[in-house]
Amino acid sequence: MINSIVNHVTKHIELSESEIEEFCGLLEEVTAQKKTLLIQPNDIVTKEYYVVNGCLKAYYLDESGNKHILQFAIEDWWISDFEAFFKGEPANLYIEAIEDSVLLSINKNVLDELYLRIPKFERFFRLKTEGAFVSLRARILDSLQKTNKERYLKFCELYPQIEKRVTNYHIANYLGIKPESLSRIRKEINRS
Amino acid sequence: MINSIVNHVTKHIELSESEIEEFCGLLEEVTAQKKTLLIQPNDIVTKEYYVVNGCLKAYYLDESGNKHILQFAIEDWWISDFEAFFKGEPANLYIEAIEDSVLLSINKNVLDELYLRIPKFERFFRLKTEGAFVSLRARILDSLQKTNKERYLKFCELYPQIEKRVTNYHIANYLGIKPESLSRIRKEINRS
Numbered sequence: 001m002i003n004s005i006v007n008h009v010t011k012h013i014e015l016s017e018s019e020i021e022e023f024c025g026l027l028e029e030v031t032a033q034k035k036t037l038l039i040q041p042n043d044i045v046t047k048e049y050y051v052v053n054g055c056l057k058a059y060y061l062d063e064s065g066n067k068h069i070l071q072f073a074i075e076d077w078w079i080s081d082f083e084a085f086f087k088g089e090p091a092n093l094y095i096e097a098i099e100d101s102v103l104l105s106i107n108k109n110v111l112d113e114l115y116l117r118i119p120k121f122e123r124f125f126r127l128k129t130e131g132a133f134v135s136l137r138a139r140i141l142d143s144l145q146k147t148n149k150e151r152y153l154k155f156c157e158l159y160p161q162i163e164k165r166v167t168n169y170h171i172a173n174y175l176g177i178k179p180e181s182l183s184r185i186r187k188e189i190n191r192s
Numbered sequence: 193m194i195n196s197i198v199n200h201v202t203k204h205i206e207l208s209e210s211e212i213e214e215f216c217g218l219l220e221e222v223t224a225q226k227k228t229l230l231i232q233p234n235d236i237v238t239k240e241y242y243v244v245n246g247c248l249k250a251y252y253l254d255e256s257g258n259k260h261i262l263q264f265a266i267e268d269w270w271i272s273d274f275e276a277f278f279k280g281e282p283a284n285l286y287i288e289a290i291e292d293s294v295l296l297s298i299n300k301n302v303l304d305e306l307y308l309r310i311p312k313f314e315r316f317f318r319l320k321t322e323g324a325f326v327s328l329r330a331r332i333l334d335s336l337q338k339t340n341k342e343r344y345l346k347f348c349e350l351y352p353q354i355e356k357r358v359t360n361y362h363i364a365n366y367l368g369i370k371p372e373s374l375s376r377i378r379k380e381i382n383r384s
Binding site (some may be wrong): 086132 | 252254258260262274275278279307311314315317318321322323324325326328329330331332333335336337368
């Protein structure tokens with residue numbers, strides 16, 4: 001379990017054995033059965049989660065009870081209500097396990113202390129955040145200029161592993177289209 | 193001019209006089225008259241720009257010649273084709289001055305060396321990127337769950353200075369709605 005996060009981190013920064021040991025000592029193992037809520041609106045969010053195994057979603061529930069999926073996370077991804085986590089504000093989102101999942105969590109205060117002791121971790125999280133930032137820019141650009149069909153095909157191309165593991169209803173929620181529209185698009189693709 | 197970026201940076205990190213001097217020595221002043229293109233598709237993007245004065249837009253031009261505005265930037269903001277800048281890939285976007293603008297640019301290689309010499313800058317840019325990342329998450333969430341009218345009102349609330357300085361056409365492009373629809377929304381708001 002620890003191996004996967006160590007490989008993940010050392011893709012971006014070099015760490016000594018003692019630095020790896022120190023980092024791993026700060027992580028907590030979390031197991032979340034399918035449908036477990038790790039975060040709910042108004043929670044104070046002190047943790048972000050690295051996915052060792054499993055699949056989760058981050059979503060917003062609007063006043064009419066409609067679900068809007070902001071993010072999926074599978075193996076090797078991080079998930080949290082990041083706005084609440086970064087700013088120390090109450091959560092707006094739900095984080096829910098779609099499959100039985102095993103996670104490693106790190107606490108915000110612990111991470112802030114780690115940045116001071118080993119600034120290379122500041123680099124690691126800067127690089128991860130830059131990557132996440134440009135993915136969101138691409139998602140916004142696609143929502144401005146691509147058709148729903150093109151956006152669905154891009155989703156399948158970018159996240160083939162997620163497309164296999166979540167329902168059509170989830171993907172429609174993520175793309176902001178009606179499930180019926182997504183079914184039509186999928187039929188059209190299968191016909192062609 | 194240097195004062196504004198020093199104030200901007202020292203809101204997030206403490207710097208000694210010599211660190212400020214070193215940082216400022218790495219910046220280049222850039223003046224861009226209205227309609228100047230700082231970046232065009234296929235350019236190798238080596239710089240990001242801090243806005244001292246003025247207003248700029250980052251946009252994508254699709255195959256049919258439609259403009260999709262991904263970002264505006266006014267005083268105290270950073271702008272670039274960030275995907276190309278971070279990944280060292282050719283640009284997909286145009287960066288264009290909407291007003292006569294004065295900018296400070298920093299080169300990617302120079303910045304990477306600065307991170308090694310003064311890791312506090314790694315912190316500064318981590319914090320700025322986290323802020324930008326959560327703003328984009330909020331923008332995506334709004335596009336999934338808010339009406340066009342609500343999204344326009346949110347834009348006016350978040351960016352009153354930008355709303356005053358750019359055309360309706362620009363704002364419609366940014367929101368991904370037709371200029372006619374935005375005109376209708378504005379009339380509706382003015383009537384109520």
